[in-house]
Amino acid sequence: MLNYARQTLKRVPSFQELLQGTMGSAKEEISVDVLVIGAGPTGLGAAKRLNQIDGPSWLIVDSNEIPGGLASTDTTDEGFLYDVGGHVIFSHYKYFDDCINEALPNDDDWYTHQRISYVRCKGLWVPYPLQNNVxxxxxxxxxxxxxxxxxxxxxxxTNTTKPANFDEWILRQMGPGLANVFMRPYNYKVWAVPTTDMQYQWLGERVAAPDVKSVTKNVILGKTAGNWGPNATFRFPARDGTGGIWIAVAKTLPESKKRFGSNGTVTKVDADNKRVSLKDGTVVNYQKLVNTMAVDALVEKMGDQKLVDLSKGLFYSSTHVIGVGLRGERPERIGDKCWLYFPEDNCPFYRATIFSNYSPYNQPQKDAKLPTQQLGDGSAPSSKEAKEGPYWSIMLEVSESSKKPVDGANLLKDSIQGLINTEMIKPGDEIVSTYHRRFDHGYPTPSLEREGVLKQLLPALQAKDIWSRGRFGSWRYEVGNQDHSFMLGVEAADNIVNGAVELTLNYPDFVNGRQNTERRLVDGSQVFAKNKKAA
Known part of the structure; x- marks a missing residue:
């Protein structure tokens, strides 16, 4: 637990500084009880909780001017919005709900959707999850x-042993038919590694294990299964994309305790002396550190070769996010679809999100005049004259790793062709905007080696008073959604200050269960309430 009995550190001038009278230009040195690195959901969760607790001094820093991290949103010059990958809001925590509702409190701040999701398989649209809709x-x-x-x-x-890897889990749960039709090719496209290279403990509620009786009955009767999973109903912000949530959450925090942009960029972490150097020359002295940057990047900035070597046992894939903005009424074949899965090799992307269906403000309004950049087949339009809409958009995701290389230079073109191959768009459709951004750290891979590394790495950091948390800070994808990530920060702060148990980090199966006890925000205090799982 945090000891508040501390002395404020003051900088002592050197003899030469006194002689030259340079104290006015000396680097700033400040001291806080808790320093938070990163203003994505995890860092903001830690800062939010620290701001509620009366006592510890704290500061949050981030190299980006705009908070949000891997839950941020970009806007193209033409006015199309694209999230950093496919994000929607569904929650396991009342506390999380309270915090985002405080930040965006009005009914018109949100849209609520029923998930309409399909798998494109052998020219058919099969309702998601495919294994329940054989x-x-x-x-x-x-x-x-x-x-x-x-x-x-x-x-x-008769099986008495645990599966050796994810591939064996698939075969034991579903058999080779579903493995070959969907599970193996799709998961390779997502994770950019074969299923034999992955553990299965990360699955939790993310993969539906089919019931053979129900599947067989539906085959005989020609019926489909109902909606499955925690995101069957989800919320999405009306304006500013997913990133707008985190901008709003950050605004609830004191300006004096935020340093974003160049003056919040960490250049060095001196863990032994508990000092962090920022790009602008500021040195921050801390007692406890909540780190949300990728843990492999953290140990590099620490210069700890032993931990650097250990972190090399962690694997990740990079993510390309591609956006295509189109002119015209939303086609009937697209309808109200939310996100779609693509296991086959006739397109480079594994998932497509009809981003314009989430909010009418995710694309330019109908009266905005935009020129056609190209047609779907890559040919030039008959006219470059700017014309009105309406407009709609598709967001695509492509994974990349050393085991699944990507032709980055041609990926946009190949993705547009993939949209034609899968009948998402037609060759003559008018494309008015394109977007392509690569994120080096996209998915933390639940590799076979992961737990062995984390069981050494995270305790070694905590022994140095560093709580490394978040999607890549603690490297556990099974608790990597926005609500999980936020609560990883909240619970780290509670552990630092009060010694509370970090449920999300240590008991992911528990927090992903439907019946659990949650923290709840009530007038800045913490109480416990029986969870009624949020829609």
């Missing part, structure tokens, strides 16, 4: 999938 596949694929499911169910009676 009934919509072609007959030969139905037979192969059902045969595998039955054999897997029979073999499960």
């Amino acid at each position: 009934s919509m596949l072609k007959k030969e694929d139905q037979v192969e999938c059902i045969d595998g499911l039955i054999n897997a169910a029979l073999e499960a009676r």
Whole structure:
């Protein structure tokens, strides 16, 4: 727990500074109880909680001018919005709900959607999750999938060992039919590594394990399964994309305790002396550090070669986010679809989000006049004259790693062709805007080696009074959604100040369960309330 009995550190001038009278230009040196590095959801969660607790002094820094981290939103010159990947709001925590509702309190700040999601498989749109909707596949694929499911169910009676990896988990749960039709190719496209290289403990509520009786009954009756999963209903901010949530949350914090941009860029972490150097020359002395930058980047800035070598056992994929803005009424074939999955190799992307369906403000308004940049097939338009809309947009995600290289120079062109191949757009559709951005750290891979590394790395950092938390700070994808990430910061702050247990980090299966006890924001204090899982 944090000891508030501290002395404010003061800088002592050197003899030469006294002689030259340079004290006015000396570097700033400040001291806080808790320093938070990073203003994404995790860092803002820590800062929010520290701001509620009466006692510790704190400061949050980030190299970006705009908070949000990997939950931020970009806007193109033409006025199309694109998130850093596919984000929606669904929550396991009342505390999280309270905080974002405080930041965006009005009914018209949000849209609520029922998820309409499909898998593109062999020219068909199969309702998500595919493994629960085998009934919509072609007959030969139905037979192969059902045969595998039955054999897997029979073999499960005698299996006494745990699966060795994710691939073995798939085979035990679903059999080779579903593995080959969807699970193996799709997960390779997402993670950019084979399923044999991944553990299975990260799955939690993210992958539906099909019930062979229900699947068989639906095949016979020709029915589809109902909506599955925690995001069957989700919220999305009306304006400014997902990033608008975190900009609003940051505004609830005191300006004097935020340093964003060049004066918040960390250049060095001296863990032994508990000092962090910023790009503008400021030195921040701290007692406790909440780090939310990627942990491999943190140990590099620490210069701790032992921890650097240890962190090399952590793997990640990079993510390309591609946006395509189009003129015209939203096609009937697109309808109210939310996000779509693509396991096959006729397109480079693994997921497409119809981003214009989330909010009418995610694209320019109808009366905005934009020229056509190209047609869907890459040909030049007959006219470059700016014309009115309406407009709609698609956001695509492509993964990349050493085991799944990507032709970055041609990826935009290949993705647009992929949209044609999958019948998302037509060759003659008018494209008025394109967007492409690569994020080096996209997904923290739940590799076979991960737990062995984290069980050494995170305690070694905490022994130095560093709580490394967040999507890449603690490297656990199973608690990497926005609500999880925010609460990782909240719980780190509570652990530092009060010694409270960090449930999200240490018990991901518990917090992902439907019946759990949550923190709740009530007049800045912490109480406990029985969770009623938010829509």
